[in-house]
Each structure stands twice: as C-alpha cells, then as structure tokens.
Amino acid sequence: DIQMTQSPSSLSASVGDRVTITCRASQGISNSLAWYQQKPGKAPKLLLYAASRLESGVPSRFSGSGSGTDYTLTISSLQPEDFATYYCQQYYSTPFFGQGTKLEIK
C-alpha cells in the first residue's frame, strides 16, 4: 500500500489567515490525490482531486498543489465555515487516507 502522512495533525488559526496542510506519500502518486473536508457528525465532502482540480461548487479560496510524493492544501483566507477536519487520499493505487488535520479556531 502507498501510505499517506499528513501534517500537522491539528492547527489553530484565525478567520482571514492563510493555512497550509501537507500530505506526503510513501512513493510517487502522479498527482492522484484528493482532499476532503469533514465537519462533526457529517460525511466527508470532496474539495479537490487530481491534486489541484477544484470540485464544482467549492470556493476558490481552496487550492491544491504538489507533485511526486509531496502535496499541499491551501486555504487562502479562512472563513468561519472552514473550521473542520481535512483528509488527503491517494488513489494512485489501493485508496489510502491521511490521518487528518483538525483545523480549529484560535
């Protein structure tokens, strides 16, 4: 399995801040990476796929980048509704999720 290491595991930030979450794959995954947002008690929601493609309806303050083994999710200006847990998932091989990053209000 290609495993995903996500960091940080938690992050405190304020409304308006720019935040970055990182995922590292145990081997190259050729941009086969998706990002999800999950709020408490809810199912995950797809935000981006193919490392940088924004899912329809997702605000443009979310962006993704990376290549090879290293990928990032950036939120350019945090909004109150963005405080949630974020997961990466590689789909280059057998799907595997990162451990998650809980984004909390500072």
Next chain:
Amino acid sequence: QVQLVQSGAEVKKPGASVKVSCKASGYTFTGYYMHWVRQAPGQGLEWMGWINPNSGGTNYAQKFQGRVTMTRDTSISTAYMELSRLRSDDTAVYYCARAKTTVTTFLGYWGQGTLVTVSS
C-alpha cells in the same frame, strides 16, 4: 441528483455479523464503483474496499480480507457491506461512497453513515 441512503444504526455483540445497506438514486447504479469507508469514534477515515455494481467484482483492503463481503442488488440499486466476526474495535460509522467518475477512485458522493456499535 445523486443520493446514497444508508440503513440505520446497529448494535451487535462480539462475534456477530452486521450487514449495512446503501440505496443509490439519481444515476445509473451499475456505472460507478461503490466504496465503503469506516471511521471509528474520534479517528480518521479507513478505506475498506469497493464493489463494481456492474460485474459484482470486489477489491477489499487487506486488513478486512476474510471478514468483509460486499454485494449488490442491481434490481433495487442497493449495495451491501457485511462484516463478520465483529470485535469491539469495529465500532465505527460506516459510509458508502460513490466514485466521482467511472475510471477513478476518489469519492464524490457519500451516504449519511451508519453507526455500528459492537458491545457485549
């Protein structure tokens, strides 16, 4: 619009089996793989496997091989996930999730989740 509606919460004893259903609507059921993902309380997401509703073919995560069975009934557009020999650490919310496209395995649509509690 795509909808995945799962069956209700279950309470099971250790050693028992549980079968969770996922009824799909709003698209051609046989056109997209259905995945199952679970989430233990306070923990992250864990991929369990997928089923190809068209052929019935399956691919299970190694961790669940021998304990999980994914099936489907195309006549009612419903996928099933059965987990046997339940243990307390199988307590989790189980989600079905549809692949976003026909050729990839990222998950664009999710069911509401089914809480399975394993307790003596």
